[in-house]
Amino acid sequence: MKTRILSLSLLFCFTFVSCNNTAKKEAKEEKTISVKMERNEDMTVATVTTITKKDGKESEEVQTFEGSYEEVKAKVDLLTQNSQAATVEKKRVKKVQFELNPKSDSTAQGKVTLTEEDGQVTLEAHINGLTPGTHAIHIHQTADCSSDDGKSAGGHWNPTFQDHGAWGAETGFHRGDIGNFTADASGHGMVKFTTDLWCLGCGDEVKNLMGKAVIVHQGEDDLTSQPSGAAGARVSCAGLIF
Numbered sequence: 427m428k429t430r431i432l433s434l435s436l437l438f439c440f441t442f443v444s445c446n447n448t449a450k451k452e453a454k455e456e457k458t459i460s461v462k463m464e465r466n467e468d469m470t471v472a473t474v475t476t477i478t479k480k481d482g483k484e485s486e487e488v489q490t491f492e493g494s495y496e497e498v499k500a501k502v503d504l505l506t507q508n509s510q511a512a513t514v515e516k517k518r519v520k521k522v523q524f525e526l527n528p529k530s531d532s533t534a535q536g537k538v539t540l541t542e543e544d545g546q547v548t549l550e551a552h553i554n555g556l557t558p559g560t561h562a563i564h565i566h567q568t569a570d571c572s573s574d575d576g577k578s579a580g581g582h583w584n585p586t587f588q589d590h591g592a593w594g595a596e597t598g599f600h601r602g603d604i605g606n607f608t609a610d611a612s613g614h615g616m617v618k619f620t621t622d623l624w625c626l627g628c629g630d631e632v633k634n635l636m637g638k639a640v641i642v643h644q645g646e647d648d649l650t651s652q653p654s655g656a657a658g659a660r661v662s663c664a665g666l667i668f
């Protein structure tokens with residue numbers, strides 16, 4: 427009887443060891459999933475990239491989901507929960523786009539795109555119909571472009587109560603003091619500006635661009651005149667409501 431118990435436990439032991447070996451072999455497969463969620467005004471797009479490493483070989487699978495934020499989030503959550511991946515990285519990208527409309531009898535119009543990724547906000551503006559040369563571009567305090575001269579947008583957005591100046595200046599600058607850009611001979615200008623001092627719709631009113639306006643000026647910001655750099659008429663305006 428004792429021998430039987432001993433051999434039985436030995437058998438169990440062997441089974442356990444061999445099972446354990448198979449488990450180790452399977453564990454050699456390592457999955458990494460990265461999720462990029464892009465949230466626009468009316469649609470959310472998720473790009474899910476799964477990288478599988480097995481026996482030194484790497485394969486990549488890319489899946490995309492589109493729809494409302496809730497739909498896409500549910501699909502992504504289900505996929506990442508069932509994946510048994512070693513690493514799941516989730517990246518949220520928020521993107522909103524606005525029209526810049528002519529003001530002060532100008533022909534200056536274009537598009538502003540705001541993107542938030544990894545705690546940084548990028549403003550990209552493309553403007554046509556400008557007079558060739560230097561123009562100022564700022565964030566003003568109110569998303570109201572209704573008046574013909576654009577003055578309904580108020581003064582420079584200045585939630586930290588500093589003086590007007592060049593972005594990053596030690597003597598102070600407004601959170602809306604983007605600065606100047608150049609329009610080429612055809613009247614086209616482009617601005618690309620990235621900062622971690624802004625956010626898109628967060629709770630921090632010192633950072634939040636929601637409810638503000640983008641204003642393009644006829645002239646150049648001298649970066650010293652108070653309170654707004656003496657940049658002249660407001661030639662294009664976009665209200666930032668998202």
Ligand SMILES: [Cu+2]
Pocket residue numbers: 562563564565566582641643654657
């Ligand atoms: Cu301005």
Ligand SMILES: [Zn+2]
Pocket residue numbers: 564582589590591599600602603653654655
């Ligand atoms: Zn300013």
